[in-house]
Amino acid sequence: MSALILIAFIVLAIWIQRVNPLVLTDDGRAQLESVFTSSRLKPWDLIGTIAYAVYGFLTAKRLQYGLWGAFILTLLPAVGGGVVRDLLIGGERLPLFIFNDPSYLIAILAVLFVGVSVRPKWPSKLLIVADSIGLATFAVIGTRVALLAELPWYWWPISAALTCTGGGILMDVITAHEPKVFTGEPYEEIAYGGGFLLTILWFLQNQFFGRDALVLMPILVAWLSMFSLRLLVVRKGWRSWRLTNDS
Numbered sequence: 001m002s003a004l005i006l007i008a009f010i011v012l013a014i015w016i017q018r019v020n021p022l023v024l025t026d027d028g029r030a031q032l033e034s035v036f037t038s039s040r041l042k043p044w045d046l047i048g049t050i051a052y053a054v055y056g057f058l059t060a061k062r063l064q065y066g067l068w069g070a071f072i073l074t075l076l077p078a079v080g081g082g083v084v085r086d087l088l089i090g091g092e093r094l095p096l097f098i099f100n101d102p103s104y105l106i107a108i109l110a111v112l113f114v115g116v117s118v119r120p121k122w123p124s125k126l127l128i129v130a131d132s133i134g135l136a137t138f139a140v141i142g143t144r145v146a147l148l149a150e151l152p153w154y155w156w157p158i159s160a161a162l163t164c165t166g167g168g169i170l171m172d173v174i175t176a177h178e179p180k181v182f183t184g185e186p187y188e189e190i191a192y193g194g195g196f197l198l199t200i201l202w203f204l205q206n207q208f209f210g211r212d213a214l215v216l217m218p219i220l221v222a223w224l225s226m227f228s229l230r231l232l233v234v235r236k237g238w239r240s241w242r243l244t245n246d247s
Contacts, residue, residue: 051133128231136227186238
């Protein structure tokens with residue numbers, strides 16, 4: 001079902017672009033860029049980084065990896081998706097953000113230090129909660145980055161999905177696990193759908209409201225939608241359509 005929804009989103013995006021292309025006004029784009037480049041959204045980046053770093057560390061702990069392995073698994077989901085995204089976008093996204101801003105590496109090392117030295121008693125459900133927080137947050141960040149890079153709007157949801165899944169896929173490959181996004185568990189569909197929702201809400205906000213304060217409202221709506229849906233998918237055990245070997 002989720003695969004069909006994802007296909008429907010893509011078809012809808014293509015149809016909208018052909019029939020009535022969505023274009024941000026110069027004032028609207030400048031307004032969004034002024035909000036996105038301000039320090040107000042910096043905590044979003046660190047929240048997503050820490051959440052995915054915790055997810056990676058708990059995976060390393062479950063697999064009983066050594067210190068270097070724990071560092072790599074803490075690092076990859078936290079920044080891997082953003083690195084892959086920025087390498088594809090290029091331009092002003094290079095050099096990579098992790099080289100220009102040490103706060104990401106500091107956050108990752110802090111998670112590793114707390115996990116190894118303090119050894120807190122991680123709640124059993126923390127892995128899923130951290131993963132859900134990371135997904136919702138990185139989808140918002142990916143959509144924002146695509147906008148700032150001046151990509152066509154229909155690439156914004158794709159950037160959201162890539163930012164969420166890129167690091168996790170790399171981690172799964174390194175640990176010799178089949179990536180969960182390939183096995184029918186709705187994940188990138190949630191990120192794409194959330195990015196698409198955020199895109200539409202931003203265009204509506206730009207068309208009818210045009211106030212800086214309201215730019216953050218679509219972010220909150222999309223974030224809560226993705227976070228809640230991810231938890232619901234895990235709880236209900238939902239799976240999307242998969243290919244079969246039937247002839």
